[in-house]
Amino acid sequence: MSTKGMAYIVGAYEHPTRKATDKSIAQLHAEVAKGALADAGLTKDDVDGYFCASDAPGHGPLNMIDYMNLNVRHVDATNTGGSSHMIHVAHAAQAIASGKCSVALITLAGRPRSQGQEKGAIPRADNPLQPDFQWENPYGITTLNIYAMVAMRHMYEFGTTSEQLAWVKVACSHHAQHNPNAMLRDVVTVEDVVNSPMVSDPLHRMDCCVISDGGGALIVTNREIARSLKRPMVKLIGAGEAPKGQTAGAVDLSYSGAAWSGPRAFAEAGVTQADIKYASIYDSFTITVLMQLEDLGFCAKGDGGKFVSDGNLISGVGKLPINTDGGGLCNNHPMNRGGMTKVIEAVRQLRGEAHSAVQVPNCDIALAHGTGGGLGTRHASATLILERE
Amino acid sequence: MAERIIPDPNPNPETEVFWEATKGGRFMLRYCGDCGKTHWYPRAICPHCFSDSSEWRRASGRGKIYTYSVMRRAAVPYAIAYVTLEEGPRMITNLVDCVLDELAVGQDVELVFKQSEGGYAVPMFKPAG
Numbered sequence A: 001m002s003t004k005g006m007a008y009i010v011g012a013y014e015h016p017t018r019k020a021t022d023k024s025i026a027q028l029h030a031e032v033a034k035g036a037l038a039d040a041g042l043t044k045d046d047v048d049g050y051f052c053a054s055d056a057p058g059h060g061p062l063n064m065i066d067y068m069n070l071n072v073r074h075v076d077a078t079n080t081g082g083s084s085h086m087i088h089v090a091h092a093a094q095a096i097a098s099g100k101c102s103v104a105l106i107t108l109a110g111r112p113r114s115q116g117q118e119k120g121a122i123p124r125a126d127n128p129l130q131p132d133f134q135w136e137n138p139y140g141i142t143t144l145n146i147y148a149m150v151a152m153r154h155m156y157e158f159g160t161t162s163e164q165l166a167w168v169k170v171a172c173s174h175h176a177q178h179n180p181n182a183m184l185r186d187v188v189t190v191e192d193v194v195n196s197p198m199v200s201d202p203l204h205r206m207d208c209c210v211i212s213d214g215g216g217a218l219i220v221t222n223r224e225i226a227r228s229l230k231r232p233m234v235k236l237i238g239a240g241e242a243p244k245g246q247t248a249g250a251v252d253l254s255y256s257g258a259a260w261s262g263p264r265a266f267a268e269a270g271v272t273q274a275d276i277k278y279a280s281i282y283d284s285f286t287i288t289v290l291m292q293l294e295d296l297g298f299c300a301k302g303d304g305g306k307f308v309s310d311g312n313l314i315s316g317v318g319k320l321p322i323n324t325d326g327g328g329l330c331n332n333h334p335m336n337r338g339g340m341t342k343v344i345e346a347v348r349q350l351r352g353e354a355h356s357a358v359q360v361p362n363c364d365i366a367l368a369h370g371t372g373g374g375l376g377t378r379h380a381s382a383t384l385i386l387e388r389e
Numbered sequence B: 001m002a003e004r005i006i007p008d009p010n011p012n013p014e015t016e017v018f019w020e021a022t023k024g025g026r027f028m029l030r031y032c033g034d035c036g037k038t039h040w041y042p043r044a045i046c047p048h049c050f051s052d053s054s055e056w057r058r059a060s061g062r063g064k065i066y067t068y069s070v071m072r073r074a075a076v077p078y079a080i081a082y083v084t085l086e087e088g089p090r091m092i093t094n095l096v097d098c099v100l101d102e103l104a105v106g107q108d109v110e111l112v113f114k115q116s117e118g119g120y121a122v123p124m125f126k127p128a129g
């Protein structure tokens, strides 16, 4: 059974904070829940399904449900890192289509910046019980060098250059200048990016996203309730999810799970890449964007470098505007998880509520795509295709 | 320059055999008794066919750099890599005993062991020759 057209995003809220020294993590979750419900025109008592990932402190969803004093009949704590909350949208649609809930609340929040994680170059605090831990931890694996190795291989196989990668950051910075909440609002050039310090070859500091506190929330509901509200109708028409790992040693870093999640979402939606007016593309690093655009079929494999160049991702300039909020590269990356804000900006675009300087005219179909985990080790790709009704 | 401190691997009952072997200078791969394939990282149940019959065999220790990255921001810069083993699998490792700026994808490398904090012999690679 397809869930095409059976669920609508009626509430979307991004926390304005970027450094929340004076708030608890649970408080941030509740604040974004409140914000998304207000955006939808619904109340706490309307919520009958709750979705969160491991950024919600506690035993799956239990502690946040109790903290917010929710009364729900459906829960889902699927955790795939930064793509979790995009997968939650798809799973909420499935629950709504099968009658398991009618108003789903999805929350993300965290405060890595306030907790002292100002840099991404430190080894990850992985669980020693993870089966892969002992085969990676001795080697100084970090989120940064996992992605850097993918970029290095892409350059080797396809001739991609640092200048081409830099264009992704340039595009995000052009958008971020219009976002008063963005952490980095200065417009940068390709030269600025390639002249920023090399952090993990071939990635420069400006190839990396920001580390920020904050969060976001979404409300997903059925058609009947969506029609009763006063907000524009944003319908989920296609979804795909795909984990990709090291395949028992047959590692191939030339593609990501987007090569599987993308076709699944496009097939369900019945639309093609040419129909997508705006795309939110997970930008943990510049290479992440380039890889995903290829795998989603916006250009041929290996042509990502050419595709992102010369402002092609800048709203009003190029063919495929992406991350018009400034993305993870310039705006925010709450709790090191960027899938939530990708969906939120896609909803803004479809509603016509993006900043006027970056709003895509007649934006009727948008795509949001995320990669959670490590692009070069194991990750989960998630693709959502949304349509304004 | 100071040496990088290598964290311990934290072996468990499934993998103690491997880490005992490295202390004796042997780098072992696991081969499936049913489908005949090898894999990385070593597991008790074959990740190709789920067979529980497998044996350890010594690997040649030869490989090629599939990709790598030099972590410039660390207290002691180091190179992480995927190395394609002669036997087929690609493993995450470090490239050591080399000039970091002269590494290249496709380069031939050979096995070398480096001691972790707690005295484990961790398999790494250096330029061949």
Ligand SMILES: [Zn+2]
Pocket: B032, B033, B034, B035, B036, B037, B046, B047, B048, B049, B050, B051
């Ligand atoms: Zn087998």
